[in-house]
Amino acid sequence: MLAAFTDAPAKRWDPWAGSAWNGAIAEAAPPGDPGARVRDAQDKRGGGEVLMDRIWHDESGRIDIKSLDRAGLERFMVDELGEKRFRALQVWKWLWQRSARSFDEMTDLAKPTRAKLEQAAFISFLELDTCLESLDGTRKYLWRLHDGHRVESVLIPDEDRLTLCMSSQVGCAMACTFCLTGDLGLKRNLSPSEIANQPLQVGLDEVARRRAIGLPDPPGAYRPITNLVFMGMGEPLHNIDNLCTSLDAILHDHAQNYSHRKVTVSTVGLVPKIEEFAARTPVNLAISLNSSNNAQRDAIMPVNKRWDLEALIEACKRLPLPNGKRITFEYVMFRGFNDTLDDAARLFRLLKGVRAKINLIPYNENPHRDIRRPDDADVKAFQAYLFARGMNCTVRTTRGIDISAACGQLGKARLQVDGLEPMVATG
Ligand code: SAH
Numbered sequence: 001m002l003a004a005f006t007d008a009p010a011k012r013w014d015p016w017a018g019s020a021w022n023g024a025i026a027e028a029a030p031p032g033d034p035g036a037r038v039r040d041a042q043d044k045r046g047g048g049e050v051l052m053d054r055i056w057h058d059e060s061g062r063i064d065i066k067s068l069d070r071a072g073l074e075r076f077m078v079d080e081l082g083e084k085r086f087r088a089l090q091v092w093k094w095l096w097q098r099s100a101r102s103f104d105e106m107t108d109l110a111k112p113t114r115a116k117l118e119q120a121a122f123i124s125f126l127e128l129d130t131c132l133e134s135l136d137g138t139r140k141y142l143w144r145l146h147d148g149h150r151v152e153s154v155l156i157p158d159e160d161r162l163t164l165c166m167s168s169q170v171g172c173a174m175a176c177t178f179c180l181t182g183d184l185g186l187k188r189n190l191s192p193s194e195i196a197n198q199p200l201q202v203g204l205d206e207v208a209r210r211r212a213i214g215l216p217d218p219p220g221a222y223r224p225i226t227n228l229v230f231m232g233m234g235e236p237l238h239n240i241d242n243l244c245t246s247l248d249a250i251l252h253d254h255a256q257n258y259s260h261r262k263v264t265v266s267t268v269g270l271v272p273k274i275e276e277f278a279a280r281t282p283v284n285l286a287i288s289l290n291s292s293n294n295a296q297r298d299a300i301m302p303v304n305k306r307w308d309l310e311a312l313i314e315a316c317k318r319l320p321l322p323n324g325k326r327i328t329f330e331y332v333m334f335r336g337f338n339d340t341l342d343d344a345a346r347l348f349r350l351l352k353g354v355r356a357k358i359n360l361i362p363y364n365e366n367p368h369r370d371i372r373r374p375d376d377a378d379v380k381a382f383q384a385y386l387f388a389r390g391m392n393c394t395v396r397t398t399r400g401i402d403i404s405a406a407c408g409q410l411g412k413a414r415l416q417v418d419g420l421e422p423m424v425a426t427g
Contacts, residue, residue, distance in 0.1 A: 011163055046171045055243065056191050058122055065121040066095055066193035069123065069248035070255075079149025081116045089254060095123065096196070096255035099204055124193045126201055137276045138247055138400030141202055145170070145194065149187055151233050153198045154405045155206070155225070162206070163227040174268045177286075177300045178332065178363065181233045189239040195246035199225055199256060218341050221258055230265040231286070237265070237273035251283070260284070266330065270313045271307035278319050286328035286359070293340055293348035326355045326392070333379060334363050335372040344385040357392035364398055364406040 001392075030102070056064040068076055074088040090108055094100040103117040129144040139155040152167040158244075171184030206224045207217060218224040228250065230236040236243050243265070249255045250263065266286040267274065277285065289312075291297035297304040307315075317325055329351065333339045360383060362373040379395055386393040398406050 038250045062122045064124050066124050067191050068389045069245045093254050095419050096249050126197045132403040134400040138405050140403050140405040153224050155202055156399050161226045163197050164225045165232045167232035167234050168236040168239050172234050174235050175302050192242045192245035196249035228263045237267045237270045240273055247281050269312045274315045289329045290332045292350050321355055326357045328357050328359055330359045332361045332363055333374045335374045339374040339378045341385055344382045358395050359378050359396055361396045
């Protein structure tokens with residue numbers, strides 16, 4: 001079904017195999033290892049378990065070249081391979097604009113350069129496990145990672161947009177009570193290449209599908225997706241280094257070339273990271289607010305006990321927002337919990353003075369939670385209240401519910417069928 005991926009080389013190495021991967025990675029790396037200088041264990045859990053190192057290597061020590069940002073690739077080409085600086089741009093374009101699968105394809109590089117690259121680096125692609133298509137046209141891509149973990153991306157076609165909802169971690173540590181991804185706990189961070197390959201590969205698949213039914217290529221065929229949102233699995237700001245590295249391959253005009261206006265990162269509200277995020281990248285920020293007072297928010301989002309609403313809103317007010325930019329506040333609506341006009345009034349007061357737009361998300365019901373979505377009439381009244389007071393307020397339509405691709409549903413379906421036969425397409 002997905003011809004574009006079937007020939008993808010399956011990478012099955014395990015970066016944690018052997019003692020070198022447990023703990024002091026940089027020290028343990030052999031001298032001359034191309035990645036030693038940039039390798040950086042960045043996230044640890046109790047017991048010294050390394051969740052994710054910055055740059056990955058295969059078992060023969062070759063570097064995952066797609067996990068380097070532009071500057072990193074330049075350093076690699078110059079310092080490790082002894083090449084001229086401008087060669088990095090050629091490689092960068094081959095990787096992110098032409099989706100090269102091998103260094104041999106890079107025909108504007110001399111053969112010895114290609115041979116050096118081949119020896120020191122490899123080109124990673126995500127391995128597709130399953131692709132499910134919803135009756136509404138939404139597609140869920142389930143990727144199998146080299147260590148057996150799985151993550152998902154969801155492609156959502158709309159009239160004039162094609163939005164990809166991306167994942168940043170396997171599972172999530174934030175433990176929001178209503179969210180099924182939270183049930184997994186955090187397994188590990190995604191590497192930069194595992195993040196940036198999501199739009200690249202879904203884009204390739206989209207073009208292949210269009211061609212297969214005789215449709216012309218969309219404008220900018222290598223990049224048919226129009227919008228990216230980090231609203232899939234994981235807390236992106238909990239993986240901010242890899243996120244920012246991947247954004248280089250997403251935004252750079254000689255890479256995937258997305259406009260920062262078309263990319264949105266959604267966070268539970270990790271307050272210290274919000275400022276860092278704004279300093280490091282120009283993309284849009286969305287905050288999962290979900291409540292208008294601390295008692296309510298404490299009950300559903302543990303993060304609020306660490307950084308409460310006052311701290312969060314203060315951080316938002318301090319953000320240097322360029323002209324015309326607003327922060328999106330997502331507000332999941334639960335029946336009988338936060339869906340009254342009193343809640344709307346409190347939300348309005350809370351966001352006074354913030355350049356905000358509100359996105360109401362009626363809760364997506366599921367068999368794992370005894371939580372109900374509000375009546376449509378209550379959602380409409382809530383929206384009308386805010387709208388009448390000049391708030392920009394939209395309601396998110398539920399998409400892909402039949403394939404468990406809707407907000408908050410990612411990860412769970414797979415968890416249940418793990419070890420069984422792969423899921424089959426429903427659409
Ligand atoms: N960790 C980030 C990114 C995940 S985004 C964040 O929390 O923002 C996922 C969005 O879906 C969040 O706004 C979350 O509040 C919302 N969500 C989670 N479960 C949901 C559900 N069952 N129905 C509707 N929205 C849900």
